[in-house]
Amino acid sequence: MASKRRKLNLKEKIKILDELKAGEKIATISKRRNIHEATIRTIRRNETTIRKVVAAASTGCFLSGKKMPSRTYVAKQEKSVKGFKVAKERITLLLCSNASGDKMLKPLLVNKNLNPRALKGIDKTKLPVHWMANKNPWVTASLFKDLFLNHFVPEVREYLRSKQLVFKVLLVIDNTPGHPDISHKNVKIMFLPPNTTSLIQPLDQGIIATFKRYYVKNSFQHIINEIETNNEMNVISAWKTFDLKNCIDCISCSVREITKTTLNRCWKNLWADVAVMDTENETLSEYADIFQVSHAIGGEGFHDITIEDINELFENVVISDDEILQNFAENDCNDNKEIDEDSTFKRCWS
Structure with missing residues (x-):
């Protein structure tokens, strides 16, 4: 003893x-x-408490994989590259994980088009994301309700069953119009107070930033892979071919790379007792991986890439008040209308 x-x-x-x-x-x-x-x-x-508190948050709106740091020669040639068409489409990704860090649910991806050309012939139910569409690609109340009832509830129920735990959970989400006042007998929902999301929401305490660093690395790695498998491909042509399917593949890889320690540590401001205060600096390692892949691409802006160049890619699209008002003024039945796509989905968050 x-x-x-x-x-x-x-x-x-x-x-x-x-x-x-x-x-x-x-x-x-x-x-x-x-x-x-x-x-x-x-x-x-206390196993129930340790494993059964879950948080959800979206990254905001970001674009899907084409934006390069402004100092790179690719970004400087963007407007003059033949065949390139600047795309204004945005997507929103919603992530959700539990406090212990041993479970991250399948992400929600909201796109403007229900059936984009890049996903033609692909069974969307088998994608590594929950695929939804809305005229303005944000998480609306109706989409969140669909996600909650048809995906969150069954996925969490199955996870708890695998741990031999009763299905009773606390869901922590930020208080936004896209997160409606919904209820379920087995789920207690806690809305964070207004203007506190960036301070205490676990996913805003590093999980989303970690995901984005992995995403940048994987999207850069995609360029290298394209060049290595096709002798006629160069950096510019590989960059031009990056589409929504490639974006989803990079999202899937990036989510899988997020460690249990990262998922748990980010609860420190909301629930200090449950967070492991690990001294290992994973952030520097994540940047180092991006530097390595960027150097392999080579050329102006890649061989001497800096942390500031990388962070430039993390800036979310700022949604104006007019856009928000327009979105909620329109009928939901029109929000999911398919919109024709003239070109493949092309860009990263900005």
């Missing part, structure tokens, strides 16, 4: 829970980890 109590972080608690699920005895874990058996019993009793 351990003689001294010590405070365990969430990572250790999750490992203990996994060991219990694997059939290890409390006494065995207590002896190996030098902690009281009573502490282990308390952790097991």
Whole structure:
């Protein structure tokens, strides 16, 4: 029996829970980890709290994969490249994860067009994102309700069933028009107070920024892959071919790269007791990976890329008051109308 109590972080608690699920005895874990058996019993009793608090937030509107840092020769040639057509389409991505960091739900992607050319012939139900469309590609109340009832509820129910937990969860979301006042007997919804999202919303505390850094790396890597598989392809032509399907592939890769530690650590401002204060600086490593891929592309603006150049790509589109008013004034039935697409979906967030 351990003689001294010590405070365990969430990572250790999750490992203990996994060991219990694997059939290890409390006494065995207590002896190996030098902690009281009573502490282990308390952790097991509180498993529901540890695993069942979930947060959701969108990245805002961003464009899908074509914007390059302004110092790069690609960006400077953008307007003069033959065949390039500046696209103004935007997409919105909504991410959702739990406090323990061991579950990130399938993201929601809202696009302007329901059936874009880049996805012709593709079964959208098998995409790595929940595919939805709206005339203005924002998360409207009707889209959020659809996501909540038809995707969030069944996915969370299945996750908790796999952990042998009762389906009772707390969902933390920001208080915006796109997040309606909905209810479910097994889900308690907590809306964050106005003007606090950037301060305490877990996904705004680093998860979205981490995702975007991975996305930039993966979209740069796409250019390299295209060049390596096609001898006639150069950086400009590879950049021109980047479409919405490539964007979704990069989103999928980027979401998978987000670590459990990152997902959990970002709860520190909202729920300090559950967050692991890891001293490892993952951010510098993420930037280093982008530098490496950028140097492999080479050329002006790539071989000497800076953190400031990368951060330039993270700026979200600013939605004007007129756009917001127009969006909510229009009928929802028109919002999901298919719109013809003259060219493939082409750009990154700006």
